Amino acid sequence: MQPKRILFVCLGNICRSPMAEGVFNKIVAGQGVQKAFEVDSAGLSNYHEGELPDACMRWHAEKRGYRLTHRSRPVTANDFEYFDLIMGMDEQNMRQLHRLAATPEQAAKVRRMTDFCQNLQASEVPDPYYGGDQGFENVIDLLEDCCQGLYEFLKK
Ligand code: 4NP
Numbered sequence: 001m002q003p004k005r006i007l008f009v010c011l012g013n014i015c016r017s018p019m020a021e022g023v024f025n026k027i028v029a030g031q032g033v034q035k036a037f038e039v040d041s042a043g044l045s046n047y048h049e050g051e052l053p054d055a056c057m058r059w060h061a062e063k064r065g066y067r068l069t070h071r072s073r074p075v076t077a078n079d080f081e082y083f084d085l086i087m088g089m090d091e092q093n094m095r096q097l098h099r100l101a102a103t104p105e106q107a108a109k110v111r112r113m114t115d116f117c118q119n120l121q122a123s124e125v126p127d128p129y130y131g132g133d134q135g136f137e138n139v140i141d142l143l144e145d146c147c148q149g150l151y152e153f154l155k156k
Pocket of ligand 1: 129
């Protein structure tokens with residue numbers, strides 16, 4: 001069976017979306033179903049192209065056992081063809097992703113990360129860039145909850 005292809009997207013592709021990629025990959029590895037998923041992340045800007053995730057994001061991630069090695073890259077038109085699901089983190093991401101979708105079929109692939117929250121309540125995964133340590137912890141809390149919800153949804 002062809003793997004389900006999931007692209008996590010945020011603005012810089014150095015905090016939220018590479019973190020989401022790390023969380024989702026850990027869930028599928030824990031279930032032994034890596035072959036069923038192809039996971040990547042990308043940014044709506046190219047400001048940080050080629051960079052590793054932000055050092056603070058990596059530090060907070062490592063405290064919870066995630067090692068983030070993704071290199072930032074911008075979203076491409078081909079991503080809307082290739083991936084089955086394109087996950088936005090906040091309202092601005094959603095607006096930009098819908099603008100970039102070339103067809104109604106592509107637009108239907110765009111989903112909001114927080115729609116898959118299970119235990120926490122949030123309408124966005126907020127940019128942690130200026131939120132201090134708590135901002136990064138909050139992002140990981142939200143992404144762990146939403147990624148588990150997304151996995152349960154896709155498993156069905
Ligand atoms: P991210 O966070 O979208 O979660 O990767 C940001 C990182 C960098 C910038 C904005 C958001 N920036 O404007 O450089």
